[in-house]
Amino acid sequence: MEQNIHFNRTKISLRILYGFALIAIGFWLLYGDTQALDRFPKLADPNLKKFMGYLIIGLMSVGIVFLIKCLVTNKVGxxxxxxxxxxxxxxxxxxxxxxxxxxxxxxxxxxxxxxxxxxxxxxxxxxxxxxxxxxxxxxxxxxxxxxxxxxxxxxxxxxxxxxxxx
Structure with a gap:
């Protein structure tokens, strides 16, 4: 007997929202006023902030696309x-x-x-x-x-x- 366990739409939707919040942080690291981070010596480097911004935006975008696919697909999880x-x-x-x-x-x-x-x-x-x-x-x-x-x-x-x- 086959047992199908479906995706939980609420859990997935919340993760998508978290992903968009993290993308906003990524854009803040790229284009925002990040002087508040300068008090942490390792985070004062502008190139590191840009790298972290691009990394966050890239990873979260891939994750969001996957999660949206989970929401719209008819396949079970x-x-x-x-x-x-x-x-x-x-x-x-x-x-x-x-x-x-x-x-x-x-x-x-x-x-x-x-x-x-x-x-x-x-x-x-x-x-x-x-x-x-x-x-x-x-x-x-x-x-x-x-x-x-x-x-x-x-x-x-x-x-x-x-x-x-x-």
Missing amino acids: FEIDNDGILDRTSIFSKGKIFWRDIENVEKTTMNFFIEIPALKISLKNSTKPKLFSAGLLDISLDDLIKKVTEKFEETTANSYHNGFGQ
Whole structure:
């Protein structure tokens, strides 16, 4: 049975607004009066301010385009089926991950300046795990982990009993 988890339009809309606020800060760094930053020695360099402004505007623009795509698309954000999982919540989608390739499913945290709770999937043929957030989905992270874990255990048990395990 396929389980479709849709994008949460409210969460995405808020992130788009945050992105526009950060773009405004980027334009302020490029064209505004940034003398207030001069009291911080590392931020006094005008070239650094311009670089930061361009970087913020560029990254946030790409992010906003992706988020708008999530809002207008009819695709679901996360699919769980008998073959595996498919995540569409990232610009760099990991593609379909098959149950037979998964070694372990657990909760962890990602560290991007702050700790962000995440779903961690360890693969049998890779030392680098795949990390997923429920930040754009219409489900809590704990419920997402529960659904993925249940389907993983069900599928793994069926594979083993049918002679495909080991």
